[in-house]
Amino acid sequence: MPNLLDGIKPTLLMGPGPSCVYDEVYAALAKPTIGHLDPYFIKIMDAVKDDLKAVLGTSNRLTMPMSGTGSSGMETCFVNLVEPGDKVLILTNGVFGKRMEDVAGRLGAEVDSIQFEWGTPVLPQEVEKKLKGQKYSIVAVVHAETSTGVRNPVQEVGDLVKAAGALYLVDCVTSLGGIPVRMDEWGADALYSGTQKCLSCPPGLAPLSFSDRAVEKLKARKSKVPNWYLDLTMIMNYWEGNTRAYHHTAPINMIYGLYAALRHLLEEGPDNAHARHRAAHEQLVSGLEKLGASMYVDKSCRLPMLNAVTIPQGLDDAGIRGRLLKEFDIEIGNGLGPLAGKIWRIGLMGHTARPENVDRLLKALTACMKQ
Amino acid sequence: MPNLLDGIKPTLLMGPGPSCVYDEVYAALAKPTIGHLDPYFIKIMDAVKDDLKAVLGTSNRLTMPMSGTGSSGMETCFVNLVEPGDKVLILTNGVFGKRMEDVAGRLGAEVDSIQFEWGTPVLPQEVEKKLKGQKYSIVAVVHAETSTGVRNPVQEVGDLVKAAGALYLVDCVTSLGGIPVRMDEWGADALYSGTQKCLSCPPGLAPLSFSDRAVEKLKARKSKVPNWYLDLTMIMNYWEGNTRAYHHTAPINMIYGLYAALRHLLEEGPDNAHARHRAAHEQLVSGLEKLGASMYVDKSCRLPMLNAVTIPQGLDDAGIRGRLLKEFDIEIGNGLGPLAGKIWRIGLMGHTARPENVDRLLKALTACMKQ
Numbered sequence: 001m002p003n004l005l006d007g008i009k010p011t012l013l014m015g016p017g018p019s020c021v022y023d024e025v026y027a028a029l030a031k032p033t034i035g036h037l038d039p040y041f042i043k044i045m046d047a048v049k050d051d052l053k054a055v056l057g058t059s060n061r062l063t064m065p066m067s068g069t070g071s072s073g074m075e076t077c078f079v080n081l082v083e084p085g086d087k088v089l090i091l092t093n094g095v096f097g098k099r100m101e102d103v104a105g106r107l108g109a110e111v112d113s114i115q116f117e118w119g120t121p122v123l124p125q126e127v128e129k130k131l132k133g134q135k136y137s138i139v140a141v142v143h144a145e146t147s148t149g150v151r152n153p154v155q156e157v158g159d160l161v162k163a164a165g166a167l168y169l170v171d172c173v174t175s176l177g178g179i180p181v182r183m184d185e186w187g188a189d190a191l192y193s194g195t196q197k198c199l200s201c202p203p204g205l206a207p208l209s210f211s212d213r214a215v216e217k218l219k220a221r222k223s224k225v226p227n228w229y230l231d232l233t234m235i236m237n238y239w240e241g242n243t244r245a246y247h248h249t250a251p252i253n254m255i256y257g258l259y260a261a262l263r264h265l266l267e268e269g270p271d272n273a274h275a276r277h278r279a280a281h282e283q284l285v286s287g288l289e290k291l292g293a294s295m296y297v298d299k300s301c302r303l304p305m306l307n308a309v310t311i312p313q314g315l316d317d318a319g320i321r322g323r324l325l326k327e328f329d330i331e332i333g334n335g336l337g338p339l340a341g342k343i344w345r346i347g348l349m350g351h352t353a354r355p356e357n358v359d360r361l362l363k364a365l366t367a368c369m370k371q
Numbered sequence: 372m373p374n375l376l377d378g379i380k381p382t383l384l385m386g387p388g389p390s391c392v393y394d395e396v397y398a399a400l401a402k403p404t405i406g407h408l409d410p411y412f413i414k415i416m417d418a419v420k421d422d423l424k425a426v427l428g429t430s431n432r433l434t435m436p437m438s439g440t441g442s443s444g445m446e447t448c449f450v451n452l453v454e455p456g457d458k459v460l461i462l463t464n465g466v467f468g469k470r471m472e473d474v475a476g477r478l479g480a481e482v483d484s485i486q487f488e489w490g491t492p493v494l495p496q497e498v499e500k501k502l503k504g505q506k507y508s509i510v511a512v513v514h515a516e517t518s519t520g521v522r523n524p525v526q527e528v529g530d531l532v533k534a535a536g537a538l539y540l541v542d543c544v545t546s547l548g549g550i551p552v553r554m555d556e557w558g559a560d561a562l563y564s565g566t567q568k569c570l571s572c573p574p575g576l577a578p579l580s581f582s583d584r585a586v587e588k589l590k591a592r593k594s595k596v597p598n599w600y601l602d603l604t605m606i607m608n609y610w611e612g613n614t615r616a617y618h619h620t621a622p623i624n625m626i627y628g629l630y631a632a633l634r635h636l637l638e639e640g641p642d643n644a645h646a647r648h649r650a651a652h653e654q655l656v657s658g659l660e661k662l663g664a665s666m667y668v669d670k671s672c673r674l675p676m677l678n679a680v681t682i683p684q685g686l687d688d689a690g691i692r693g694r695l696l697k698e699f700d701i702e703i704g705n706g707l708g709p710l711a712g713k714i715w716r717i718g719l720m721g722h723t724a725r726p727e728n729v730d731r732l733l734k735a736l737t738a739c740m741k742q
Contacts, residue, residue, distance in 0.1 A: 001634065004415050005627055010403040017620060021404045029400040029624060032381040033392045033573045035702045044375050067575070068439045068600060071619040075600040103599040196620055202404045204438070204575060204622035227598060228474040229439060229446040246707075248442040249388060249567055251575035253400060254625065256376055263372065331406045336617075 011325070012352070014361055015333035016146045016306060017174065018196035018203055019349035025201050028260035029253050036250045044259055045239060045250075051262035052207050055176065055270060056191060058183035063209040064239040065258055066192070066230065067251050070173040073192025073206030074103055076230040077140075077169050080210075080218050081190060084108035086137040089130065089166070091122045091157065095147035095336050096171055100140050107226070112136070118338055119148045119308065121301040124156040131164040137217075138167045144175035146197075147336045149297045149308035149345065151179065158186040167214055173197060176207070177265055177350055178277045178305035189214040195254075198277070198305055200350030201261035204254040261350075273350075277304040280353040284346065287362040291369060296343045305353065307346040308339070312369070317341050320368045328364040382696070383723070385732055386704035387517045387677060388545065389567035389574055390720035396572050399631035400624050407621045415630055416610060416621075422633035423578050426547065426641060427562060429554035434580040435610040436629055437563070437601065438622050441544040444563025444577030445474055447601045448511075448540050451581075451589050452561060455479035457508040460501065460537070462493045462528065466518035466707050467542055471511050478597070483507070489709055490519045490679065492672040495527040502535040508588075509538045515546035517568075518707045520668045520679035520716065522550065529557040538585055544568060547578070548636055548721055549648045549676035560585040566625075569648070569676055571721030572632035575625040632721075644721075648675040651724040655717065658733040662740060667714045676724065678717040679710070683740070688712050691739045699735040 013020050034041050045064070052063050066076050078100070082088060088109040090100045093116035105111045112134065114126050122141060131139075139161045143154050154170055161168040167189040172181050177198030183191050189211040196203035210218070210232065218225075218232060225231040229248065237245040265273055281304035285295060288309055296308035311317050317334065321344070324330045333345035346361070384391050405412050416435070423434050437447050449471070453459060459480040461471045464487035476482045483505065485497050493512060502510070510532045514525050525541055532539040538560040543552050548569030554562050560582040567574035581589070581603065589596075589603060596602040600619065608616040636644055652675035656666060659680055667679035682688050688705065692715070695701045704716035717732070 001638070003634065004411075004418055005399050005402050005630060008402050008405060008411065008627075011405045011409070013404065013406060015406055018404050018406065018623060026401040026403075028376050030397040031376050031379050032397075033384065033389050033567075034379060034382045035384060035386055035389065036574070038382070038696065038702065040375075040379065047375055068443065069619050069622060072439065072600045075598065079598075099599070106595050106597045106599055108597075194620070196404075196623075202622065202624040203407070203620040204625055224477050226477045226479075227446065227450075228470070228477060229443045230600075248440050249565070249574040251440060251573065251625070252389060253573040253628075254575055254622070256379075257624075259376060263374065267372070325409065331409065 009329055012330045012357055012360060014347050014352055015331045016345045016347050017194070017349060019198070019200050019347060020351040021202055022200050022261060022264050022351050024260045024264060025257045028256040031253065031256050033252050036252060037244060037246060041252065042244055044255065048255060048259050048262065049239065051266060055262060055265055056181055056183045056209055057185060058209050060209045060211055061240065062215055062232065062236055065205040065207045065255065067248065068206055069203045070192065070194025070206050072230065073194065073208050074100060074171060076206065076208055076232065077190040077192055078104050078107055079227045079230055080225050080232045081138055081167060081214060082107045082109045083221060083223065085110060087112065087135065089113065089136045089139045091127060091141040092116065093120060093122055093148065093150060093152070094118050094142065094145035096142045096145060119150060119296050121150050122152045122157060124153055124160060127157055128160050131160055136164070136166045138169055140169035142171040144179065144303050144306060146174045146306055148339065149303045149306040151301045151303050154186050158188060162187045167217060174306055177273060179274055179303070183209060195258055195261065198350045199261045199265065201257045204251060205258050277348060277353045280304070280348045280355065280358050281307065283355055283358045284348060287358065291366060305347060305349045307348065308343045309346060311342060311344055315369060323368045324364055330361055330364055380700055383701045383728055383731060385718050385723055385728070386702045387716045387718050388565070388720060390569070390571050390718060391722040392573055393571050393632065393635050393722050395631045395635060396628045399627040402624065402627050404623050407623060408615060408617060412623065413615055415626065419626060419630050419633065420610065422637060426633060426636060427552055427554045427580055428556060429580050431580045431582055432611065433586055433603065433607055436576040436578045436626065438619065439577055440574045441563065441565025441577050443601065444565065444579050445471060445542060447577065447579055447603065448561040448563055449475050449478055450598045450601055451596050451603045452509055452538060452585060453478045453480045454592060454594065456481060458483065458506065460484065460507045460510045462498060462512040463487065464491060464493055464519065464521060464523070465489050465513065465516035467513045467516060490521060490667050492521050493523045493528060495524055495531060498528055499531050502531055507535070507537045509540055511540035513542040515550065515674050515677060517545045517677055519710065520674045520677040522672045522674050525557050529559060533558045538588060545677055548644060550645055550674070554580060566629055566632065569721040570632045570636065572628045575622060576629050648719060648724045651675070651719045651726065651729050652678065654726055654729045655719060658729065662737060676718060676720045678719065679714045680717060682713060682715055686740060694739045695735055701732055701735055
């Protein structure tokens with residue numbers, strides 16, 4: 001049988017994730033597997049927790065990676081915090097806000113939402129109005145909307161949610177590692193991320209943190225969490241304390257990978273990493289403008305790691321993306337939902353966010369746009 | 372910062388999983404990450420599906436790995452198939468049967484069970500009696516009970532379940548790759564496994580298959596699957612057909628690892644792999660008997676890959692397991708629940724099941740038992 005793995009071409013990953021992976025992370029994935037209850041593995045788990053706290057800007061005891069991709073982090077937050085009939089407010093301006101509505105609705109929450117135009121940010125004044133008219137258990141927002149490239153004002157929204165007494169749930173899948181994440185400063189009570197964006201680790205884990213308030217709501221539940229696999233009341237006994245009770249077999253080698261990725265980020269320094277993302281973004285925007293392409297999102301709320309570019313008229317969306325991948329080994333992303341065919345999503349995440357990569361894309365795009 | 376990954380000691384994994392990982396699988400994990408919608412990745416996904424069908428003994432179209440560890444496979448089967456009020460019968464003779472009761476109960480099933488003594492198998496005649504008295508939507512059993520080392524009679528139970536018209540759900544986490552798994556012959560409708568047992572891949576994925584009957588029940592649901600992350604109605608659109616709609620970002624590198632592990636099993640030949648497990652098991656049993664230790668489970672239903680050994684009187688359970696790990700770099704497992712302190716669980720799974728490994732353990736055990 002031919003081995004398909006031999007034919008994998010190293011690709012410059014400039015889509016909405018996964019991003020290019022650090023060499024140290026690849027090496028980590030291939031380290032010898034040891035037992036999930038081995039005291040040495042528990043040392044690694046403890047280091048991962050500490051490093052996650054550092055990069056998330058939190059001192060929350062309940063901070064660790066869930067054994068699933070970023071979306072399992074979203075599922076975990078809602079399934080642990082929502083009890084049937086809870087009123088949940090979702091601030092939606094893209095695919096991932098919509099996904100939150102779907103996830104929470106399936107769990108029996110009374111879901112309310114404010115819909116903002118895709119490509120524009122959540123407006124705090126609208127949130128303020130809504131919170132005056134109604135009491136919610138949870139208010140949820142996406143920090144960096146991967147579907148549109150918009151940064152939402154999580155600090156301002158957090159201040160309003162705190163005043164209203166609700167729990168504050170923030171999706172940091174795409175933001176973590178690329179722009180500042182300050183869980184405790186924002187007053188966030190539940191936060192999740194993914195490994196395959198600005199942490200530059202392959203997909204497979206969802207870093208997650210719960211505040212003490214969130215843990216209190218969890219512990220006061222009237223019924224069991226309706227999801228055994230993601231039940232934090234049990235999982236915390238594996239990640240914390242002295243007994244380390246077995247729940248499920250942790251994804252050992254993926255956790256090695258996350259350990260290496262977090263170490264990379266902390267050694268570079270999050271501030272330096274954020275500056276590197278910003279510089280790559282500015283280089284990309286200026287290069288695209290020279291090519292006659294314009295950015296879809298207003299400068300005031302643009303994300304550096306996810307660049308929504310209006311596809312210039314007359315260009316063949318899928319054709320150009322296909323050529324970039326086939327001829328230049330570069331992946332960029334398509335638009336989703338109402339933005340399908342209208343925008344490209346160019347990711348500058350983690351290890352991808354480097355001047356030589358931006359140059360390579362701009363040259364390739366120039367070639368594709370000429371023909 | 373010291374790099375903890377540099378201190379990982381290669382360990383002979385003879386516990387209940389993870390098992391020793393093949394070199395080709397480690398190499399696969401470190402292959403370049405590509406996009407989850409890259410046509411080349413889709414080729415790899417298709418090969419994984421085909422290889423899974425071959426090793427599971429099924430032609431089910433809906434066959435693929437879930438993005439979580441083995442327990443997420445259990446959760447997926449129940450959350451997709453159970454609708455509130457469905458009557459579910461669980462045949463329990465260990466931890467993983469108990470876990471099924473918990474999982475199904477949280478999803479609103481009316482859970483009924485037959486409890487068999489831990490260390491003994493499920494008895495078809497008891498199942499037959501129960502099925503005569505009551506109509507069930509789903510009957511579930513564990514093929515290889517990892518907590519006790521017992522093989523359950525899945526073919527005989529399958530015949531009864533088929534006659535009773537219920538869907539048949541089988542846990543093959545520990546059996547797959549070590550003893551024959553014949554999903555279609557058994558008449559199983561939903562089956563899941565894990566990567567970290569006899570497939571000798573690190574933990575992180577749950578191979579899963581649904582029969583057409585199971586898919587029909589899924590499609591006829593009156594309400595959405597109450598778990599977005601594990602909703603097969605959406606996930607099948609990513610793993611099947613021409614559109615390959617994005618659901619969540621697949622764990623790319625873990626899927627490379629599974630591809631390599633399945634390839635290894637198919638190149639060795641499942642029959643040869645099963646014979647290798649049996650031979651290692653016989654070698655272990657005979658060596659243990661010479662040491663004065665006896666097997667906990669009757670010969671007629673002993674698993675080759677999970678050996679429950681009665682801890683000889685006067686020996687220090689935790690002390691000896693600790694010495695094996697610290698001095699000999701060998702991990703074996705402890706007893707769970709009512710068997711804690713009474714048995715050791717010695718795994719001979721996948722790459723671990725080799726004569727030189729059995730020798731190494733027997734020598735180390737001899738040294739530890741003398742002192």
